Amino acid sequence: AQKITQTQPGMFVQEKEAVTLDCTYDTSDPSYGLFWYKQPSSGEMIFLIYQGSYDQQNATEGRYSLNFQKARKSANLVISASQLGDSAMYFCAMREGRQSNFGNEKLTFGTGTRLTIIP
Amino acid sequence: DSGVTQTPKHLITATGQRVTLRCSPRSGDLSVYWYQQSLDQGLQFLIQYYNGEERAKGNILERFSAQQFPDLHSELNLSSLELGDSALYFCASSPRLNSPLHFGNGTRLTVT
Numbered sequence: 001a002q003k004i005t006q007t008q009p010g011m012f013v014q015e016k017e018a019v020t021l022d023c024t025y026d027t028s029d030p031s032y033g034l035f036w037y038k039q040p041s042s043g044e045m046i047f048l049i050y051q052g053s054y055d056q057q058n059a060t061e062g063r064y065s066l067n068f069q070k071a072r073k074s075a076n077l078v079i080s081a082s083q084l085g086d087s088a089m090y091f092c093a094m095r096e097g098r099q100s101n102f103g104n105e106k107l108t109f110g111t112g113t114r115l116t117i118i119p
Numbered sequence: 120d121s122g123v124t125q126t127p128k129h130l131i132t133a134t135g136q137r138v139t140l141r142c143s144p145r146s147g148d149l150s151v152y153w154y155q156q157s158l159d160q161g162l163q164f165l166i167q168y169y170n171g172e173e174r175a176k177g178n179i180l181e182r183f184s185a186q187q188f189p190d191l192h193s194e195l196n197l198s199s200l201e202l203g204d205s206a207l208y209f210c211a212s213s214p215r216l217n218s219p220l221h222f223g224n225g226t227r228l229t230v231t
């Protein structure tokens with residue numbers, strides 16, 4: 001089974017509108033972290049936002065917020081007031097494991113969503 | 120700028136050859152990760168080092184190897200290259216668990 005599922009291969013959104021990128025995850029570990037990354041056409045991977053499994057509140061970073069629904073195992077990224085520069089691939093990723101286990105902190109990535117902002 | 124430096128940016132080589140990709144992590148980060156991004160496989164974790172020791176291994180081929188040196192920089196060695204090894208190879212670093220991975224700009228490898 002896929003650990004991270006991003007069901008939207010591509011999305012087109014009008015500039016200044018809000019956009020939600022979907023991400024569902026699968027883990028039996030009670031301790032995990034969820035991350036979103038942006039990859040513009042230039043290729044670099046840019047960290048956007050992080051949500052821990054024990055965090056009580058949804059994470060926010062500027063125009064980015066994470067709609068974390070633990071029971072549904074979803075961690076959707078919300079971008080408010082989209083801009084042309086938001087056009088990129090967006091990846092959801094998960095890290096499993098306890099904080100005391102510094103042995104394996106790899107991220108498992110979803111297949112990504114290509115977001116295109118229309119002027 | 121993430122602070123993670125990867126060299127070279129581009130590499131074109133022939134099948135059967137061997138190449139070395141280099142990564143300098145962010146200052147203070149002890150963990151280094153290598154990822155491969157290809158069109159058909161997406162982002163695949165290859166290997167992780169922490170303070171010079173191998174800590175986790177993913178889908179890394181036997182033809183590939185890596186190491187992390189005392190100054191914490193890391194090298195990924197790819198040998199007996201095949202056309203299917205053409206991909207974008209990322210290095211990332213992080214200081215501790217549950218902190219985000221910060222990625223370098225990647226090395227684009229083309230095998231002809």
